[in-house]
Amino acid sequence: MTVLAVLPTSTTIAPAQLHALGDDFVLASWESDGPETSGRVVPTLDGAEVRPPYTTLSVRTSWGGQRVLSILRTPNQPGAAARFVAQGRVIAEAPTDTDFPHLDPAFLLGSLDAGSRLRVVRFLFDFARSTPSLRGDAGFAAVCRRLVLELSPVPSPVTARAAATDELLLCAGSLSAGFGEVTGAVIIGHGAVGPAPFDICVGSAIDKRGRLGMSFLVDRVLCVPGNLLVVMGRNGLACRSFDAVRANLPTLTEHLSTRRDTPLNLRQHILRGLAQRGRSDATAAAAVRELQVLAPLPKRQVADAKRSIGASLDLAVPTGDGGLFLAGWVHDPHGLGAGLSVQTPFGAERRLEVLENRFPREDVAKLFGTGSTDRSGFVAYLPGAPEPAAVLQVHAELLLGSGGSIKLVPPLRPLSPAEARAAVLGSLPPQFATPQLLETVLAPAVAPLHAAHMASRRAPEIVSFGRRPENPSVSLIIPLYKTLEFLRFQLSSFATDPGMADAELIFVLDSPEQRDELVHLLQGFHGLYGLPMTLLVQPANYGYSAANNAGAGVAAAPRLLFLNSDVIPDRPGWLASLLAALEERPGTGAVGPKLLFDDDSLQHAGLYFDRDVRGRWFNHHYFKGLPRDFLPARRERSVPGVTGACLLMPRDAFEAVGGFCEDYVIGDFEDSDLCLRVRQAGMDIRYIPSVELYHLERRSISRHTGYTRGVASEYNAWLHARRWSGLMEELMAHDWDEAAPPPSRRPLEESLLRPITVSNDLTPRPSLIADSPHHSGRATRKRK
The missing domain is CATH 2.60.40 (Immunoglobulin-like)
Incomplete structure (x- = not known):
């Protein structure tokens, strides 16, 4: 005291x-x-x-x-x-x-004027805001009620318009046009008074009565008759009473879908409120997504050949980590534009002052008659902080030098990460995907979208045909994507080869829409040949690496053979010879056979690395296209790598290097990446020409629309070279035609071992046909 x-x-x-x-x-x-x-x-x-x-x-x-x-x-x-x-x-x-x-x-x-009265009311409410015990005092609530009713004896109503969730309502009312900026709001209930737990959105359009609409999201428990809403503004105070909530309110999406004139600021206000609520309320989080998907903003562009400036934002993809990828076009021959402003539904703004990454757009050139001089297309990546909820649609303004702007609205971003990734990769012609653009624009967008897609994996379905071998010497892991027509040739050769009796067959289907067709097919082959087989059915296409890692996760043998479905042995006994070659030399991490085209020319005699005329690293196959008996291709030797179309390695070596890297998109460079991991770990890789198989290559990848329409291959090549250019340079300085051992090895860098799923940490979804557990995967291989 x-x-x-x-x-x-x-x-x-x-x-x-x-x-x-x-x-x-x-x-x-x-x-x-x-x-x-x-x-x-x-x-x-x-x-x-x-x-x-x-x-x-x-x-x-x-x-x-x-x-x-x-x-x-x-x-x-x-x-x-x-x-x-x-x-x-x-x-x-x-x-x-x-x-x-x-x-x-x-x-x-x-004896107080309007301004002084407002100060007195604020005085009481401000004190209550900082004094929790006062907010729950029924006597104080009664004083506040009498006070505001003295100022506004007959409060205007606010009415519930729609149900955002079961517990959250959208209410609407009005304020006088001269009310000014809202500076605060208070709820006076039965026995309590306190700050309104919501923000108020005031419209800009004045109605015939000279009033402005106001809207807010409020908990249903507050929206009851008898409760008062006191809104304080720069120029006054307004008291409003809550109407009774009528039964059968429309949902928020239904309400907004029927009101095409919903102001953008109200839409953003609603989404922002739902997003904040969605941090702890799954229903509100779902409402954020539903509102964007079911009541999207209509696409808006300026594409009139008679105008001197035109623009369109064709693609806007928030990447989930705060980044924003943009693709579109701007036709501005007179230099009227002064940049691009992009706003998200939750209030964040990004600005792009200069559109740097430009390329021709044939459709725009045709529209404006610019011909070969057109370079109106652009892509851009804008970093930023993550939003409070998923952003599916933004809106933008092409800023003009005068201070004006042109409104632009892109369509919804593709909903799934895989679709969004494909859209980003398909946003420009491959020839314009320069290393600099890949580094600064495409990779920052593709990598998080690809990671989100991979993180969405669920446990695969396991279907077993017959009793699995108890102690197999080798597990054959065969990814399947789209192409199933070669299975009958492959399985018939396995069935007639005594050397396959001790092998475990694991198929991984990466195109789940073919599940029933493949199960029917394998049931028939099992009944015909008696071969035990295991099928993993992925819930979606997750790529070649994920398929092989999933197969390895359920494999029981100490050796793993990764084999394409379009690879057919030339003769029986091939597997035993390949296994013997793997065991012959200690320190061997992988071996690969001779692969042939169907015309008996060489498809693969080992894998090497070389730069193209632009200096980019690519992987190639020795002696490709030369005769089957080309003398250098008949010599067993160490090689920089071997193709994943037929690659045998010990399980412990596979696990030591982290398995297949899952960062590549669709189907390139995963096998050479694995071989470089093996080389980096100090193990040898050998080519075994005495084992010959046919490879009807590139049959499934050619059916993948995401590969053919985008720059996925350019991205994969860039990613591969970015990680491995130093080691590839070192390896290719060695003369692989000599008998000398390959170059000395360095310890495997932990940064290159990306986390992947090769363990049994997923709980599979059992099938009615299944009689065993395990894991997930992807497709047939690719051209070198």
Whole structure:
């Protein structure tokens, strides 16, 4: 307790009155015709400062004096004098030995102009905002109710328009056109008062009555008759009452779908509110997505050949990590544009001052008649902070030098990460995917979308045909994508080869739409040949690497043979020879056979690396297209790598290098990446020409639309070279035609071992036909 030293005073001490503000606080008020009270006013009891919290307000009256209001805790010392001290002098005092009457709003607000009345109401609400015990005081709530009803005896209603979720409603009302910016809002309920737990969106269009619409998202429990909403603005205060919520409210999406004129700021307000609520409410999070998908903004562009400027934002893909990929075109021959502004539904804005990455657009050139001079197309990547919820559609403005703008709205971004990834990769012709553009624009967008797609994996379905071998010597892992017509040739060769009796067959289907067809096919082959087989059915296409890793995750053998479905052995006994070659030399991490085209020319005799005329690294096959018996191709030797179309390696070596890297898109470079991991780990890779198989290559990848329409191959080549150019340079400095051992190895860099799924940490979805557990995968191989 602080005892104040009070100076003598020659001025008159004003008599103050105390009024009850609920159970724990009182309001003191007094009038003064002197100068306005300045400085801190301290309430005291018998000379000691009262216990905080307390606060004071001074307002001018219409007769030229001042009214001073002070809120303090209810005095609990009977007979003690309540005095108010300013600058060391007592300026007012009040008796405390009587019951404190209820506050009379007419007395409190009398002789005050509109501005002063607003200050008094704010004074009470601001104090309540900082004093939790006061907000739940029924007596204080009653005082506040009488006070605002004194100002607005018949409040206008606010009405529930739609149900955003079961517990969240969209309500609407109106404010006068001169109300000004909303600075706060309070809910006065039955027995409680407090800040409104929502923001208010005020429209810009004035209706015939000279009013502005206002809307807000509110919890259903607050939207009940009897509750009051007090809105405070720069120029006034408005009191509104809640109407009863009618039954069968439309959903928010239904409501907005029927109102094509919904202002953009209201739409953003709703999405922002739902997104904030969605952090803890799954229903609100779902509403954010549904609203964007089911009631999207209509696409908006300027594509009129008669105008001197045109633009379109064809693709806007938020990447989930805060980044934003853009693709579109701008026709601006007169240089009117001054940049691009992009806004998300949740209020974030990105600006692009210069459109740097330009390329021709035939459709735009045809529209504006610009011919070969057209370079209107552009792509861009804008980094930023993650949004509070998934952004599926943005809106933009092409800024003009005069300060004006052209409104642009792209379509919804593709909903799945895989579709979004394909759209990004298909946004420009491959010849314009320069290393710089890949580094700064495409890769920052593709990598998180690809990661999101891979993270969406669910457990595959396991279908078993026959009893799996108990202790197989080798597990054959065969990814399948689209192409199934070679299975009958492959399985018939396996069935007639005694060397396959101790092998485990694992197929991984990466095109699940073919599930029933493939199950029917394998059932027939099992009945015909008696071969036990296991089928993993991926829930979606996750790529060649994921297919092989999934197969490895369920494989039971100590050796893994990765084999394409379009690879057919030339003769029986091939597998035993390949296994013997793997075991012959300690330290061998992988072996690969000779592969032939169907015309008996060489398809593969080992894999090597070389730069093209632009300096880009690619993988190639030794002696491709030369005769089957070409002498150099008949020599067993160490090679930089071997193709994944037929690659045998020990399981412990596969696991030591982290398996296949799953960062590549669709079907390029995964096998050479694996071989480089093996080389980096210090193990050898050997080519075995005595084992010959036919490879009818590139049959499934040619059916993948995402590969043929985008720059996926350019991206994969860039990613591969970015990671491995140093080691490829080192390896290719070695003379692989000599008998000398390959170059010395370095320890495997941990940064190159990307996390992948090769363990049994997924719980498979059993099939009616299945009689065993395990894991997931992808497709037939690719051209070198």
